[in-house]
Structures are given as structure tokens and as C-alpha cells.
Amino acid sequence: MNKDIYILGIETSCDETAASIVKNGREIVSNVVASQIESHKRFGGVVPEIASRHHVEQITLVIEEALQLAGMNPHQLDAVAVTEGPGLVGALLIGVNAAKAFAFAHQLPLVGVHHIAGHIYANRLEQEMEFPLLALVISGGHTELIHMKEHGDFTVIGETRDDAAGEAYDKVARTLNLPYPGGPHIDRLAHASDEAVVFPRIWLEEGSYDFSFSGLKSSVLNYMHNAAQRGEQVAPESVAAGFQNSVVEVVTGKTMRAAEEYGVRQVIAAGGVAANKGLRRSLEEAFEEKGVPFYIPSLPLCTDNAAMIAAAGTIMYEKGLYGNMAMNGRPGMPLTSWI
Amino acid sequence: MIYLGIDTSNSPLAIALMEDGVVLIEETSNLKINHSLTAMPAIEEMMKKAKVLPADLTHIAVAEGPGSYTGVRIGLTIAKTLAWSLKIPLHPVSSLKVLAANGQGFDGLVCPIMDARRGTAFIGLYEGVSLEPVIADQHSDVKSFLLKAKELGLPILFTGVDVALHEALIIEVLGGAAHFSGVQNRLPRASNLILLAQDTVESDVHHAVPEYRRITEAEANYNKAQEGKIL
Ligand SMILES: [Zn+2]
Numbered sequence: 001m002n003k004d005i006y007i008l009g010i011e012t013s014c015d016e017t018a019a020s021i022v023k024n025g026r027e028i029v030s031n032v033v034a035s036q037i038e039s040h041k042r043f044g045g046v047v048p049e050i051a052s053r054h055h056v057e058q059i060t061l062v063i064e065e066a067l068q069l070a071g072m073n074p075h076q077l078d079a080v081a082v083t084e085g086p087g088l089v090g091a092l093l094i095g096v097n098a099a100k101a102f103a104f105a106h107q108l109p110l111v112g113v114h115h116i117a118g119h120i121y122a123n124r125l126e127q128e129m130e131f132p133l134l135a136l137v138i139s140g141g142h143t144e145l146i147h148m149k150e151h152g153d154f155t156v157i158g159e160t161r162d163d164a165a166g167e168a169y170d171k172v173a174r175t176l177n178l179p180y181p182g183g184p185h186i187d188r189l190a191h192a193s194d195e196a197v198v199f200p201r202i203w204l205e206e207g208s209y210d211f212s213f214s215g216l217k218s219s220v221l222n223y224m225h226n227a228a229q230r231g232e233q234v235a236p237e238s239v240a241a242g243f244q245n246s247v248v249e250v251v252t253g254k255t256m257r258a259a260e261e262y263g264v265r266q267v268i269a270a271g272g273v274a275a276n277k278g279l280r281r282s283l284e285e286a287f288e289e290k291g292v293p294f295y296i297p298s299l300p301l302c303t304d305n306a307a308m309i310a311a312a313g314t315i316m317y318e319k320g321l322y323g324n325m326a327m328n329g330r331p332g333m334p335l336t337s338w339i
Numbered sequence: 340m341i342y343l344g345i346d347t348s349n350s351p352l353a354i355a356l357m358e359d360g361v362v363l364i365e366e367t368s369n370l371k372i373n374h375s376l377t378a379m380p381a382i383e384e385m386m387k388k389a390k391v392l393p394a395d396l397t398h399i400a401v402a403e404g405p406g407s408y409t410g411v412r413i414g415l416t417i418a419k420t421l422a423w424s425l426k427i428p429l430h431p432v433s434s435l436k437v438l439a440a441n442g443q444g445f446d447g448l449v450c451p452i453m454d455a456r457r458g459t460a461f462i463g464l465y466e467g468v469s470l471e472p473v474i475a476d477q478h479s480d481v482k483s484f485l486l487k488a489k490e491l492g493l494p495i496l497f498t499g500v501d502v503a504l505h506e507a508l509i510i511e512v513l514g515g516a517a518h519f520s521g522v523q524n525r526l527p528r529a530s531n532l533i534l535l536a537q538d539t540v541e542s543d544v545h546h547a548v549p550e551y552r553r554i555t556e557a558e559a560n561y562n563k564a565q566e567g568k569i570l
Contacts, residue, residue: 064423074424324380
């Protein structure tokens, strides 16, 4: 019988300080997330310097809690996995340096994980992955379609050319005077509306799997501006619904087409925006009709967390892809395959 | 007792190991290399040379700031995580006091300076022999700080890698009262950090935070906007 593998995951790429212990890459033993949303709310978005200040205050507390909840000692761990990039540089390097110091203190192997690989592997904590697979990663920082032939093999087939979907949600929310973060508010408003303003669908050139949301965002801003100039009242629900319809239709359409073209056996979604009810329902219905298995992890695993980093890190650990004490936070780290 | 000292609060990197009051090894570099990349490899290498294992460490001393925000955080994150992981005490020390220790023994006052751009600096004033603070560490306009220091009417020794940037102004304000440490005494030394740490009480590891001595720009702007609203 093979020995069980226990990995400590650490994630500090944006505004969550997180640590988790995962068994065999599939089972969450403990999962701790210290969110900073309250601290950034008054600024209307994440302030990098404040995020870094919070990480340094929370980091050892969060790791200790992950060990305590798991009832484990550091010597029972097999390795430490940490988000190496991409993300905010000042935020990443807190996690990286804490991971290096912890690994050094306990003489454990260190594994540097790509944040997006982490989001994809969040699914494996609830549902075993089947290849070939298509992953839609959609969050405040990312909108990507990734094709995987096997574990650790990543081909980015589409990505955003301007704003990430979550960024567009936040900006539109701001124009509608909704609090930060805007995604859940727009989602809720959109559901409360029977009417929807029609905004353009940005498909880009024929056959492209790339995304663009800045044009859509501008249309919404123009619509609001013109209405204000004419002294017209705007129903925020119908604007939210119109914006969301446009995002959902394009994202669902491209994901469907990619799933067909690549003949995948499974489609998974991940990232904070994947938790959006409107998008979730649209994708679920579309893939149910096609008969392609489609999964989205539960909400705490959609948003940034360290269990996903430990899950992806487990595969890297098994492949012997270790880092060393010279690891650094890499804000623009590309997603490369592990094979 | 083996102390590991770490100072990454400004561009120099200073690390040292001290066993029972004896310096085993000390390294200081001023190569403006990214601390996030180099601090841990340097610590690992130094401990290997000294044949000290992580589990042999009994105390961690760290420069807690002020200084470069990122630099201070890297040192503190490493120090906190090592101290907590190894279950040993953490001793944070002012990074300006570490610099001031370069001038210990000076008959007068010692003024450590770290440049913070636009005519400002992280700056403090210490008694030359006891190293007791005379004016607290702060982020200040350099000229107004010098004028305050001048009122004390004592000779002042300036130290820190950034002294050169403010030398002309210092002479202009203080004239003959201004003294300057030699260039070899302007870098922080982690052995000094450890010696200072030995006199401090250990801090609660989880709650040890950098002493930035300055709020973030976002907070300053926010506070300004709030004031406007009240008026
Ligand atoms: Zn994320």
C-alpha cells in the first residue's frame, strides 16, 4: 500500500491569506482563509500595499490554525506548496518567504504552484479529473480556457485581451453604486429583474477563444452616461441583467464550442466568478443538453484558497518538481506544463 | 544559545549567527539584490558554513523597520515563520537603532538615516553611549528633523548608506556639529542587531508586525477625503 501524502498549501497572491492541509491531493484535512475584503472595501478595490501588510500580520496564525485543525505536526507533512505566481508581487512574496522559512525550519521539500493550476485542481478536491479536460478559469484576475490532456499538461486556448471578467463586474458595479466586490451584487440584481437592457456580445474574430470585456464595460458606462444626460431614470436591475446576460452568453458559447472542438470528457469551471449563479446555471444547462460532464467546485473552493494550491502541489510533488530557497514571487508567471 | 539575526529593512542584507556571546559568522552585502530572492539562500548558506542546523537555533533577532516596506516585510516574514516553526523566541529591534549601533561610543548623539524620497527619510536620534532614543524613530522631512536635533546643542554622528544623499543639507544645518561615520560603518551589522536583541524582551511571534512609521498612501488619501467631507 502506498503511503498517504500530506501537503501544506499556502496562498497569498491577492487579498486572502490562506493555509490548508490536503491528503493525497484529493481530501481536505483543514482549510483556513483569512479574508481582507473588509479592509479594502472602503477603497473600492484591493490596495496592494494594504494587502501585503495584512498578509504579514496573518501568515503564521493562518498556518498554525491549519495545522491545529488538522491535528497534525509539521513532521507529519511531506512538503510545502505555495503560490509562486501570478498575482500581486508584494502579496506573493509573503507567502513564498513564509513557505521557504517553514520548509527550511522543518527540512521539507518546497513546491511552487501556479495560481491558475491551483484553481483548476480545486475541482479534484470534490470530483476526480477525467482527461482530456477543458477548464474555464474565471475570476477577478483571470478569464482563461485551458485544455488539459493529462495531469500537469496545460494549453491555454483562450484568454482575455483586456479586463478579466471579475474586473468588468467590479467596474460596472461601481457605476451602479454597488459596493465592492461587485460580482455578487450584480448577480443578485440581475435575478431580481424581468427586463434586461441589450448590450453587445463581444465574440472577437471567428474561431477565437479569447475574451474581451472592456468594450462591454464601455457600452454600459455609455448607456448610463447618456441616460443621465437625458435626465432619464435607469433601472439598475435591468442594466445588471443586460450586462450579465452578455457575459454569460459569450462565456457559455465559447466554452461550449471549445469543449466540442477538443472533444473533452469533462468540463470544469473555477475561480470566483464561476460562483456567479447566472453563469453557473447557463453552463450547467448547456452541458447537460450536450451530455458532457460539467463541474464547478463549491463556493469556498471557487474563491482563492490554499487547499487548491496543496491539491495542485501534490501532483508536482509526486513528479519531484521541487523549488529551492531562491524561489521568489513571480507576478507575471506563465502557466507552463509540468511534463 | 544560538542567535540568528536578520536585517533586510533597507537595500543592504545583513545576517549573522552568534553563539553564547561569540560571533560565529556575519555577512553584510550592499548589492541591491532582491531580498525576497536572496535572503533565505544566504541564511541557508551561512548556517551550512557554520554547521548550525535550524533546530540548533535558540533565538531569532530581526530588524522590524522602519525602512523599505517590502524589505521590512521580507525580513519579518522569514523571522516570524522561523521563530514560530522552531518554537523559539523572536526579538524585533528598530532597524534605525541597528544602524545607530554603528556609532556606539560616540560622545554625543547618533542619527541613523534611511532615505524615503522627496526630501524625507526614516530617521531617529540616539544617545551615543547608551543608545537610548532621544528623538523617536519617525518618517520626517529631513530638514525639519535636523533643525529639531540642532536645538539639543550636541555633536551628532550621522550613519546609514543614505547619509551621502543628505550630506550637504546636514552640513548646511548643523555646521561643525555634524560628524559622519566612515563608509565602512554605514551598513547595518546583524551582530549589532543580535546584541541589541539580547536586551529586549521577546515579542509575541504571531503579533510581531513591521514598524512602518508611516501609513499607506491609500489610507492617507482616504483620510484626507474624509476630512473634506466633515468640513
Ligand atoms: Zn484566484
